């Protein structure tokens with residue numbers, strides 16, 4: 001037998017050697033789907049998705065791209081890169097695309113960090129950061145959010161060491177919705193050494209209404225160690241197609257193109273992203289409607305007595321501590337699925353008005369029983 005020929009006892013099966021860093025890695029928990037079947041309608045408010053269906057023009061571009069999916073996509077994402085370059089007034093050489101912004105975040109880590117290196121981010125923040133960091137072999141340095149659920153940029157700057165390779169600043173922060181303002185961000189960036197890459201993860205950029213929150217694209221222009229991450233998954237409603245991008249100075253953008261999965265971004269995704277950029281007015285109108293719903297939901301929750309951090313994203317955060325899972329279960333019984341972080345709090349995506357109404361009713365009933 002093969003195992004015997006290698007001198008291994010038959011009881012001890014030989015398994016391929018896997019990288020030790022994979023041990024104990026947290027698994028990414030996707031938002032729970034809404035219940036299917038003949039029961040009452042339930043709504044998914046657990047993944048920060050856009051509740052609106054694709055716009056007709058975007059749908060047509062996907063249908064037409066589907067005619068050719070026996071072919072590989074354009075590996076360089078040329079049309080999308082050209083469109084982004086024009087839309088954001090950045091050189092094409094400063095752009096890199098990937099399979100969602102989480103794909104680009106993985107490319108960033110592959111390009112910057114490995115065993116012995118450190119990656120800093122606020123915590124709690126986007127749950128992919130610890131997973132991707134651990135896979136890279138680098139160590140996570142998690143800097144707790146402040147009492148009011150915001151990034152503690154002074155503590156993050158103080159956490160930088162000679163081993164730091166990358167810092168994520170999630171702006172606005174997932175799951176708390178809080179955003180970092182211009183002055184504090186500039187002060188932080190002035191303190192971070194120029195050989196440490198700072199990634200401004202702006203997955204929810206289009207939902208920001210606070211004029212004091214800077215656009216990362218203004219900040220990156222004279223800071224070669226700043227990279228801006230954006231996605232088509234949220235405001236643009238293309239979550240299922242997987243396309244995101246980074247804007248960074250040439251050496252970083254070039255490194256991201258090197259670490260990209262070849263042909264990762266499908267032609268459907270590329271064409272839909274281009275069509276979305278060309279339908280931006282219609283898409284941003286939908287974003288405005290969601291922002292209005294965010295104000296309505298936040299206001300109603302506050303009026304019920306909840307403490308709601310000011311959100312600049314398409315979700316709100318309730319710190320419920322030990323009652324988190326109970327609250328999530330109560331919402332589910334009422335027909336809305338939210339995203340619990342057990343022991344900490346619940347993130348509630350702003351959805352269609354009917355879904356938000358159900359959520360508000362459930363929250364009110366729960367509040368009365370507290």
Ligand SMILES: Cc1ncc(COP(=O)(O)O)c(C=O)c1O
Pocket residue numbers: 047048099100101102103126170173174201203230231232233239242243244
């Ligand atoms: C802060 C943040 N960054 C990145 C992403 C990844 O989005 P995608 O990979 O769909 O672009 C998410 C998704 O939830 C997010 O919340």
